[in-house]
Amino acid sequence: MKVLVVNNMAPFVWGGAEELAMHLQSNLIISGHQAEILRIPFQWEPSRRIPSQMLMVRALEVANVDHVIALKFPAYLLRHPRKTLWLLHQYRQAYDLFDAGQTNLPTGSAGHELQSVIRHGDLQAFSESAKIYTNSEVTRKRLRKYNGFDSEVLLPPVNDPQLFPGGIAGDYIFAGGRVNGLKRQYLLLEALALADQRVRLLIAGPPDSPEDALRLQELVERLDLVDRVKLDLRFLPRAVYASYLNQCAAVAYLPYDEDSLGYVAMEAATAAKALITTADSGGILGLVKHQETGWVAQVNPEDLAMAMNAVYTCSEQTSCYGQSARILWESMNINWPETINSLLQ
Amino acid sequence: MKIALCSSYVPFIKGGARNIVEWLELMLQEQGHHVERIYLPQVDTPDLLFQQMFALRWIDLSMADRIICFRPQAHLIPHSHKILWFIHHIRSFYDLWHTPYRGFQDDYKISGFRDALHHVDDVGLREAKSIFTNSRVVAERLKTYNRIESEVLYPPILHPERFHSAGFNDEIVCICRLEHHKRQHLLIEALRSTKTPVNLSLFGVSSSSEYLHSLVDLISELGLASRVRLDNQWISEEEKVSRLSSCLAAAYLPVNEDSYGYPCLEASHSAKPILTTTDSGGVLELVDDGVNGYVVEPTPLALADAMDRLYLDRARTVAMGTQASEKISAMRISWPHVMQRLLQ
């Protein structure tokens, strides 16, 4: 089949969704299909330009394609008789973020009008899709709550599981992934300052902006943690990332209310590493069960420090948690062949 | 700079200026620019085209410093600094309108559509800060139909330094798709009338098994199996470089093509002369008869004669090859030139 994967393009930005689309494409090809990615430019600032861009997508004509898999708003507005949604993102700023006042939609009637347009567009896209999947339980719930549609959770698999066999636990806790305010690496540093001396931390990943990197560096200085923290703030080559992960004692990932499990968490589980997260981290809680596969701490440095200490208290237990994490992960049966089957049924 | 390269396409159909766009992307990135490639699907039928053109108008690429647009109707995407590297119009409604290749019957509805398309192109093209074309042929069309001036900017090959000359054997090569309008059959027919032992090697894939079989039959009919090599498969870059480096000359004689075609450029980089015909169109922007190749009547006898001359007058052949190589710089077919023009 000729399968078109349709995603947004925030020009000059490359992130997780783009990676996912690429892996989806290569795995479709491995499964014997022809696959291409269509990236549709989308700028959500200023918000008054959203309806015209929605129309842009809607007005496009696609020929020579048997099946469309669409990932985000407004890309999923593309018209095609056989369309599956794998919802990575709705436009949250019209839904839960709107309610929370964290939106770029204006106040007053203009904002409500925009919200209405987006909701109606979504209603149309969801109604006309053959099947809707979401990439996390959180997204699934949101879809049900705000748009009244049912969907199935389809977690994106790890792209290269063979790179994460795990290994002997080292002496550091590994915090991987993008570095920015929402990912809250700073919280780990604050916690580290309160934790036992033997606790060590490795924060490695690309900072969204120089300020994000600076913030962590300053914090390390101010809290006098220089000899207990290693900062490797850049886009890591895959092999380096893998070795950091395979050799760590445990993995810490505590974003604010994230939609999905997070690759870091999935890769950690693949490598049978125990996980530390916080109670408000969102999707990752699907994988982190307190004192079974890791620790779920309250959102404060003290509680987090306790979890970090616990990693070192009994290494066997930590290792056990890691194994349990892997078992839990594998029971979810999340791999590419299964995923593609689901998407194309 | 942040640069967006914009073009139209049909999913799962290759070709059509993809090389120009993708090689430019590589070269821009090598120079340290941030590049985004935007391909938007398009169906070129009169009843759907305007709606899709509306869609193009709603694209927001304001975060790019400039955009470069290639295939139609990408030139309608709005931007404060828009540059066109114009490859062709939607030809059915332009230069093919008065030919049998139009593809639509002539009625008032289609004529009206054509008028509307011309009008919007006239306006949209003029939004660009600069307009470049890939050949004089296309520049002429812009002038004739849209009354608009443009600059010819010839598309170079990626990493041309790969090509070189390692000597001249007895082989005339033709490396391009095996299609009727590329006229490999004419070369085979010509070979039959040659008086020297010059050989012919054809490399390429075919979209039509019919044409392929006709070539095979022709070779057999004319008893030329020992002198014609027909290699019906995708040739690797390495092998292409190698074949061109050792050949006597390259042949490329498409019917009235828009531009000179990469095969000519590859041959020129390999310092080999090019054999072509008077009716090959854009190829003649590159090839001058007797200077960097031979331009002859599109008949087997004329081609045969040229093939013999290439074989016999080696000194001339080598000299023309050198000229071919020098012509490239004379015509400023290079990535530095392209970058300089596009980014000025």
Added chain:
Amino acid sequence: MNLLIFTPVNANSSIGGVTALVVHELIAQGCHVVVVSTESRDLIIAQCHNFATWILPWDDELVIRSLIQSADACIYQIGNHFAYHEGALRWLFEFPGLICLHDFYLGHLFASWAELNRVHADFILDQWYGSELARQFFTYSDSQSFIHATSQLMPMTEWVCAKADAVITHSQWGCGRVLKACPGPVLVVPLPPDAIIYPIGIGGSEGRTLNILAIGHVNPNKRVEDLLEAIGASQSLRERAILRLIGHIEPAVRQSLMVLASGLGVNLVIEGVVDENNLIKAIEQCDVVSCLRLPVLEAASGAVVKAMLYGKAVIVANAGFYAELPNSCAVKIDPDINNLQLSSALEDLLNDKAKVRRMGAEARRWASETFTSKHYAHQLIALVARMHSVIPINRALVNICLMYRHWSPVRAFLDSPEIMHPLRIFDITGKDI
């Protein structure tokens, strides 16, 4: 060109008569024409006009549908009488085409159509005129009050013109609504005079008076005021000229013009809107017709052409179509109105009534040779060709509106600069869809 023409064919239909003449011309100019008769089934057609081609009944669904596919255009003759135009409406609403609009006022046509389409009709009234007026439309007890109320505020012109890819009207009068509703080109082409009966004599006022008639919507522009000032500036004109105004006029404007005339000592008569018969009488009785507004539309002003066909000299602005009128029958005034020039021109006419009558005769001769069915057919063919360059854009716009309608009221679409502004290169002017 293949044309499918929807028209009444009845011998007693004047629209049928005019159309038959035009069809003859279209055929003479190389078109293939098929006629579809649009009369209601229960209207018995004893005799038809001669169209010199096939006439098909409008309810022959299969045949008509297939003819529509192969036609270059559908041409719909539309007038106010439902019994004559039922078939046209049936097909127009499914297949937009070029409308020849014979009446701007279509209240009766709509009311009859609404009998079988009430829900849709209510929606249409609401859409064009708002809920307040819409509510009133079907509440009038007698014909007089119905006409009186609806002709100004709910003439239903828009309802039909919105379905047109192009409109030919026969005079400028009431064109505002057509322009607002029709997404394509609008052309004013006077009806061929062959079917219109003209009085043999020339008419005009007796003696030394100069009866000046001005026809058309009197809006607060300075042209009527210029006329008043020009007349007021000359004693002989004040004493012997009468200015008569016919056409829609706001009460406030009427008031201010009366005051001005009174102050200047000018004899001003304001008639307001009159019906066709009274309009013809007024033209007959006058000596010269003034139409000094600059033309809004590119083709002929129906009033001026009508005046010329009735044998009256005209006073016009020297611009556009009017500039091409022969000097032997038109008095041309510079567009930047020079009251002195105007005053002087009027005095000339006042003092040489014989010249006025000669100019009138010349006007009739010239107009009847120019505004022929040949001319009409020619304009129609040109409009069809032109229409086709606008249709692809309008169809695309309609498709997009239909898409947007799922998300928001269409009004929001047309009011959004983010959506509409980038579309300007398509020459879209944001008309109602």
